[in-house]
Amino acid sequence: MIELSGKSAIVTGGAQGIGAHYARGLAAAGARVSICDTLDPSAVVAEIEAAGGTAIGRIADITRAADMAALASATAEAFGGIDILVNNAAIFGSLRRGSFLDIDSDTWERVLAVNVRGAFEAVKAVVPHMRERKYGKIVNISSTTVSAGAPFLLHYVTSKGAIIAMTRSLARELGPDGIRVNCMAPGLTLSEGVSGNEQYSPQVRANIASGRAISRDQLPQDLVGTLLYLCSEASDFVSGQTINVDGGSQMR
Ligand code: NAD
16 A cells, blocks of 8 residues: 655646546545646545545646746645646647648647646756655656557647656756656546547457457556556655556567
């Protein structure tokens, strides 16, 4: 059992989907959790508090530097510092698969802005608080679409490749401050966004499951154990790494 009592964690994009599972998992391990999203996160905050945990939430856009600075300050003030950042918010479930020739430039810009610059803005806001403690855990969220070279989502796959590159460079830049930066790459996971997207039909999901060593649908709960490990002292000598959590589909 991973123990995070006394730790303070920010989860971006935690109002629903996989991020809400991360927030619940961190709180259940004892961390105090600060959730931000462009959607109202108060239902997840209430759920965590009802279960005996500690959480705060605010509406914030990860692409806005001012929102991220305010989130970091409010979290540090409420919890006495920041130990953990889970860079989860992204655009994914709502994206339509198709040829890159049909991706318009505005959509490309928006996906890259949220999925890459958003993660950068969150790190930039949080790191000064982690530096104060000479300790921190940053967990970025990529995707196995990168190692698979998945077609028909070029903006998304490109953005998640950038997250792996960002993880490696940040790990070296922040290592001297005791800040560990790692990355988790999930396979297709039945979040609300995926379950509600008709492109991921039962047939498509069955095909994906058949390519896994553990041949079944991937659920948000399947990601929580690895996330907690990367947030905990158990992984203190691990930095700059990307861990595939996909039931043994990708093996590189
Ligand atoms: P989701 O779309 O259901 O949830 C993403 C959350 O981020 C939403 O609550 C959304 O409101 C929030 N968000 C979007 N833009 C934001 C912004 N600018 N500022 C703040 N919040 C914002 O996605 P999900 O399926 O739960 O996936 C979560 C993460 O896992 C994403 O990074 C995604 O790329 C990654 N991932 C998902 C899968 C999958 O199959 N579901 C697979 C691999 C990786």
